[in-house]
Amino acid sequence: MFKKSDIIQKIDKLNESLQKANIEDWSYVIGSRKQIIIRNLIAGLFRGIGIGIGVTIITAVLIYILQKIIRLNIPIIGDFISDIIDVVEKRQY
Numbered sequence: 105m106f107k108k109s110d111i112i113q114k115i116d117k118l119n120e121s122l123q124k125a126n127i128e129d130w131s132y133v134i135g136s137r138k139q140i141i142i143r144n145l146i147a148g149l150f151r152g153i154g155i156g157i158g159v160t161i162i163t164a165v166l167i168y169i170l171q172k173i174i175r176l177n178i179p180i181i182g183d184f185i186s187d188i189i190d191v192v193e194k195r196q197y
Contacts, residue, residue: 170189174182 170185174185174189176182
């Protein structure tokens, strides 16, 4: 049916495919639940910090741009933005 040389060649091809796919590395990760928990905890922590910093920067830039637009005294846009700022300030206090 199959010769020994054919089976050995197929095993070698399978071995090369598994090495290319880094199956050995994945088996370590799958095997250790402690590593998975620690890795996911650290990743979640840094994602949260990144989102917080990103939202803060974007909000600061938008507020800065809106303040510049108000200072230009464009009648329609300036009034609209000042109304928005008034509503936000009233809701804070």
